[in-house]
Amino acid sequence: MNTLFDKIWDAHVVSLIEDGPTQLYIDRLYCHEVTSPQAFDGLRARGIKCLRPAQIFCMPDHNTPTHDQDKPIEDPVSKAQVDALSRNAAEFGLTHYGMMSPDNGIIHVVGPEKGLSLPGMTIVCGDSHTSTHGAMGAVAFGIGTSEVEMVLASQCILQQKPKSMSIRIEGELAPGVSAKDIALYLMSKLTTSGATGYFVEYRGSTVRALSMEGRLTLCNLSIEMGARGGFVAPDETTFAYLKGREYAPKGEAWDKAVAYWRTLVSGEDAVFDRELVFDAADIVPMITYGTNPGMGMPIDGTIPSDAAQKALDYMGFAAGQKLLGHPVDYVFLGACTNGRIEDFRAFASLVRGRRKAPGVTAWLVPGSWAVKRQVEEEGLDRVLAEAGFEVRQPGCSACLAMNDDKIPAGKYAVSTSNRNFEGRQGPGSRTLLASPLTAAAAAVTGVVTDPRTLI
Amino acid sequence: MKQKFDIIESTCVPLPLENVDTDQIIPARFLKATTRDEKFFGDNLFRDWRYDAQGNPKPGFVLNDPRYGGCILVAGKNFGSGSSREHAAWAIAGYGFRVVISSFFADIHKNNELNNFVLPVVVSEEFLSELFAGIAADPGLKVRVDVPAQTVTNLATGRSERFELNAYKKYCLTHALDDIDYLLEQKDKIEAFERDRK
Numbered sequence: 001m002n003t004l005f006d007k008i009w010d011a012h013v014v015s016l017i018e019d020g021p022t023q024l025y026i027d028r029l030y031c032h033e034v035t036s037p038q039a040f041d042g043l044r045a046r047g048i049k050c051l052r053p054a055q056i057f058c059m060p061d062h063n064t065p066t067h068d069q070d071k072p073i074e075d076p077v078s079k080a081q082v083d084a085l086s087r088n089a090a091e092f093g094l095t096h097y098g099m100m101s102p103d104n105g106i107i108h109v110v111g112p113e114k115g116l117s118l119p120g121m122t123i124v125c126g127d128s129h130t131s132t133h134g135a136m137g138a139v140a141f142g143i144g145t146s147e148v149e150m151v152l153a154s155q156c157i158l159q160q161k162p163k164s165m166s167i168r169i170e171g172e173l174a175p176g177v178s179a180k181d182i183a184l185y186l187m188s189k190l191t192t193s194g195a196t197g198y199f200v201e202y203r204g205s206t207v208r209a210l211s212m213e214g215r216l217t218l219c220n221l222s223i224e225m226g227a228r229g230g231f232v233a234p235d236e237t238t239f240a241y242l243k244g245r246e247y248a249p250k251g252e253a254w255d256k257a258v259a260y261w262r263t264l265v266s267g268e269d270a271v272f273d274r275e276l277v278f279d280a281a282d283i284v285p286m287i288t289y290g291t292n293p294g295m296g297m298p299i300d301g302t303i304p305s306d307a308a309q310k311a312l313d314y315m316g317f318a319a320g321q322k323l324l325g326h327p328v329d330y331v332f333l334g335a336c337t338n339g340r341i342e343d344f345r346a347f348a349s350l351v352r353g354r355r356k357a358p359g360v361t362a363w364l365v366p367g368s369w370a371v372k373r374q375v376e377e378e379g380l381d382r383v384l385a386e387a388g389f390e391v392r393q394p395g396c397s398a399c400l401a402m403n404d405d406k407i408p409a410g411k412y413a414v415s416t417s418n419r420n421f422e423g424r425q426g427p428g429s430r431t432l433l434a435s436p437l438t439a440a441a442a443a444v445t446g447v448v449t450d451p452r453t454l455i
Numbered sequence: 456m457k458q459k460f461d462i463i464e465s466t467c468v469p470l471p472l473e474n475v476d477t478d479q480i481i482p483a484r485f486l487k488a489t490t491r492d493e494k495f496f497g498d499n500l501f502r503d504w505r506y507d508a509q510g511n512p513k514p515g516f517v518l519n520d521p522r523y524g525g526c527i528l529v530a531g532k533n534f535g536s537g538s539s540r541e542h543a544a545w546a547i548a549g550y551g552f553r554v555v556i557s558s559f560f561a562d563i564h565k566n567n568e569l570n571n572f573v574l575p576v577v578v579s580e581e582f583l584s585e586l587f588a589g590i591a592a593d594p595g596l597k598v599r600v601d602v603p604a605q606t607v608t609n610l611a612t613g614r615s616e617r618f619e620l621n622a623y624k625k626y627c628l629t630h631a632l633d634d635i636d637y638l639l640e641q642k643d644k645i646e647a648f649e650r651d652r653k
Contacts, residue, residue, distance in 0.1 A: 014648045015641065020623025023641060025648055035540065037489035042635070051645070063487065077487040084489045128539040128563060142563055144541035145491075146570035146633070154638040156645055160621075162562070192474055193533040196562055226536065228562050292474050292536070310472075400483045400538075409508075421478040421537060423503050 002267035008139045021158040027121040033060040033085040035126030039149035040088040052155040058089040059097040064395035105368020108132040108336035115245030119234035119261040131222040134231030135215035141229040163273035165198040169206035171280035176452040179214035180435035183221035184286035188296040196226030206280040212241040213342035224293040288433040330413035331362040331443040335399035338416035339367025343436040348380040350440035356388035357446030365397040401426045414442040460602040460628040466525035476537035481546045497549025522594040526553045535564025544571040
């Protein structure tokens with residue numbers, strides 16, 4: 001009761017169905033090309049239009065190649081899906097940032113950077129990582145395609161109200177430890193179902209000290225603990241990030257908005273359904289060894305003796321094994337998890353003055369054209385080039401390998417993405433999830449390396 | 456697809472694995488379809504567990520085992536975790552399953568099943584482990600799912616449990632109505648909400 005989650009949720013209740021779900025009003029719907037075509041087909045079959053087209057933003061990101069985006073997509077099936085989004089957006093009068101548009105990128109990177117995702121909003125998308133936008137102080141969650149159709153048709157969704165969870169983290173993070181490590185640490189403690197049924201509010205001094213990029217990474221991974229979403233109450237860091245962004249309020253409207261946003265905090269008397277407290281001093285650089293994101297450990301740790309054998313067989317690992325020094329074939333920097341400017345800064349800071357290890361294939365994929373432009377403005381592309389790395393064009397890329405960026409069967413990838421499921425980065429691929437710094441350390445040494453030894 | 460639920464009695468397909476994620480239910484490379492072709496998704500249900508790289512059935516996987524069949528899938532806890540892809544529910548429906556029994560479902564996937572007229576039935580750990588053991592001993596074991604009564608019964612042992620289903624969703628399932636049908640009737644309320652919040 002009286003949590004920030006209650007405040008935002010309750011302010012969007014249109015009606016309550018007796019012994020049923022809540023009819024919840026949605027401020028922002030994002031659509032990408034993979035989970036929307038059948039929803040638009042549904043509207044056509046019913047002969048209806050979008051109720052509030054101005055609140056819906058579309059962009060392709062999953063299928064987009066990370067090179068030669070100015071040329072037609074070679075894979076005809078990918079091209080058909082990307083073209084379908086463009087046609088659907090035009091037919092239904094929706095804003096569309098197509099490939100090669102300077103506004104294009106991964107939907108969860110673009111929404112915050114354009115100021116489309118704002119504090120106090122309800123935000124949905126047919127994508128489980130919609131929880132990312134919670135970093136802005138919004139209630140944001142992933143939905144299925146039928147639910148996308150609901151929102152296209154009515155700007156509402158029917159949902160059961162989730163329970164609320166407080167995750168409080170206190171203290172200062174040690175050098176070399178980032179928001180990604182916090183998330184991997186939480187998943188290793190809670191497992192991939194530990195927060196199922198809950199919406200998480202991240203609190204405490206450690207969270208307050210995170211930049212917006214760090215908060216976006218932390219909230220992004222809420223779903224990997226099973227949580228429907230996770231968010232951080234807006235504060236001065238949020239307001240400073242949003243000020244002047246394209247869709248953020250301007251002038252008098254800005255002052256009014258900030259005054260309202262300052263009220264978006266959990267009450268002193270807030271009661272959560274579950275409260276957890278962690279100490280930042282316990283968190284070190286993390287890495288996963290198994291086939292779900294909850295199978296993580298400190299980078300210098302050993303694989304637990306009770307780890308699921310099916311997962312270890314798939315990964316080619318054994319219980320009791322250390323991963324430090326294990327050869328790495330691929331490194332992937334990017335995804336809605338770690339494809340932002342701060343992630344590129346971290347990666348560049350570690351590889352500066354070093355060289356990419358021979359035998360490592362590295363894919364550095366910015367989350368959006370705006371991130372790529374900033375990488376170039378800050379001269380990070382030159383630092384990376386001198387170390388033997390190339391910055392590619394934006395998209396989801398090897399996170400789920402719907403484009404050409406596939407990790408070959410049996411190969412090991414240290415990846416800054418969000419999932420290490422069997423086959424996630426390509427059939428037979430073996431994924432080790434880690435932070436941008438840990439990815440950079442693997443990229444320059446060719447083996448799993450503790451980044452703290454290189455900074 | 457929309458179909459009315461009443462009482463279902465069927466043999467089961469057992470999948471006694473925990474944390475089955477939607478990437479396994481339907482791998483990402485099958486998400487490029489732009490239509491809701493349930494046969495296509497059903498043909499590729501559990502693709503990489505079911506077929507090798509050459510497309511040959513893997514004999515050890517349950518969907519390739521002729522002893523097991525029926526319209527009820529029984530799975531270990533935390534079924535459907537990970538990606539929100541509704542294609543996973545389309546694949547389950549397209550294969551011919553109408554009910555999935557587990558002790559725990561991931562949130563988004565559970566909604567996706569309900570929105571596709573596949574019924575997720577949550578049972579206790581004890582019910583689930585007894586059911587897995589029963590099916591292993593006799594693949595012909597049948598389960599009855601009574602939607603109006605909200606009960607699930609292991610017909611071999613007679614063990615029965617009540618499962619959760621809110622009254623609204625139960626009405627939808629037993630009358631073959633979906634949420635969009637409902638929401639389209641709510642336009643006045645939506646416009647009133649928009650006016651009031653200004």
